[in-house]
Amino acid sequence: PFPLFTPPYISSSFSPECACAQLVYIAWLSYLHFIALSDERNQRKMTKCYPTVSEEYQNAVQKAKRKLRGLIAEKNCAPLMLRLAWHSAGTFDVKTKTGGPFGTMKQPAELAHAANNGLDIAVRLLEPIKEQFPILSYADFYQLAGVVAVEITGGPEVPFHPGREDKPHPPPEGRLPNATEGADHLRQVFSHQMGLSDQDIVALSGGHTLGRCHKERSGFEGPWTTNPLIFDNSYFKELLTGEKDGLLQLPTDKVLLSDPVFRPLVDKYAAVHNSFLLTSFLSITTNQDFDTITN
CATH class of the missing domain: 1.10.420.10 (Peroxidase, domain 2)
Known part of the structure; x- marks a missing residue:
């Protein structure tokens, strides 16, 4: 019922490293003071990381964002949407370059993971809006829902970088944190x-x-x-x-x-x-292997 979809890119695909960095962005933005980066080498790394999507795609992102604001406000489901975004991204493995926020959470196999109990509710709530924007990948759409969840609950406006591809295979179970551990x-x-x-x-x-x-x-x-x-x-x-x-x-x-x-x-x-919450920012750059996060 959920076809594999790749959005219309003009440049290179969104890497797993940078897609996961988007979720780190969400958490960090509200706590740390803005640090302007003057290192041009690091700036080039950040720029290189993000693909360019069509104007039509960008317009769809903005329209979907407005729809998401209405849904999340009406249903008081911001925590659920942030959890969906995080659980999608938190499966990333830096060594194998597998997992991460690439739309696989819609698949029954990943929803069946014990750590994802209840996220089927988020997927069902989002589907009527997603159907209105077939141009958007599920990968982008689920992360956009997390961004809106932060904004609508008093967090900062998070810069959103679209361009994630939907991938066909979910990650193996067991990659998310276990709340009982140390x-x-x-x-x-x-x-x-x-x-x-x-x-x-x-x-x-x-x-x-x-x-x-x-x-x-x-x-x-x-x-x-x-x-x-x-x-x-x-x-x-x-x-x-x-x-x-x-x-x-x-x-x-x-x-x-x-x-x-x-x-x-x-x-x-x-x-x-x-x-400070609405005006505090952390600027993050990553190298291609996601081994370095530089303030």
Whole structure:
């Protein structure tokens, strides 16, 4: 029911490395101060990373974005859409260049992964809008939904770079983080598998500021913050104040406090004033192997 689709490119395809960097962008943008890059070599790397799509494709992105704003506002489903975008991207493997946000989440095989329980709801909610924009790849569309989810809940306007191809085969199960594990597991998934840093691990964990766990899906129950529909740094503040009735802290959350490298980063992000959220940016460049993320 979901045909394989490749959007009309003018230049090279979107690499897995850069598609995953888009999701890192979403998490980082709201916490860190803008750093202008003056290194022309790094700027060229960033420019080279993104393909060029047609004007028709760009127009479809903007129209779809407006439709997504309406859907997410009406259904209060921003956390679900951000989870869809992250779970799509978080399967990337830097060594094999497999996985990542390439539209495979629509396939029953990937939706059946235990970590993706409940994401079939997101796919069903999005499908009526996607049908209105056949020119868009599912890969781009699902990531665009994550971008809109951040914006509509008070986060920054995230630069969106289209051009991801839909791929035919989903990644193997087991690449996403296990909430019951510790620091070694987080580094295995984020650092060794995805090629990210300790700082990325903590920043991406801040995405838990949106949404809640559902026992029937994950075995855990409850929100991380008192307002799970606002994208801010409350996750880090709540983490530092300790466990409270009605609020959730997963084992992978608690380890951010006990690990000597993670803890100072939690302190740093908890101290960022909310007024900075809409104007704070992190500029990220990657090399072709996604081995380096440069501030």
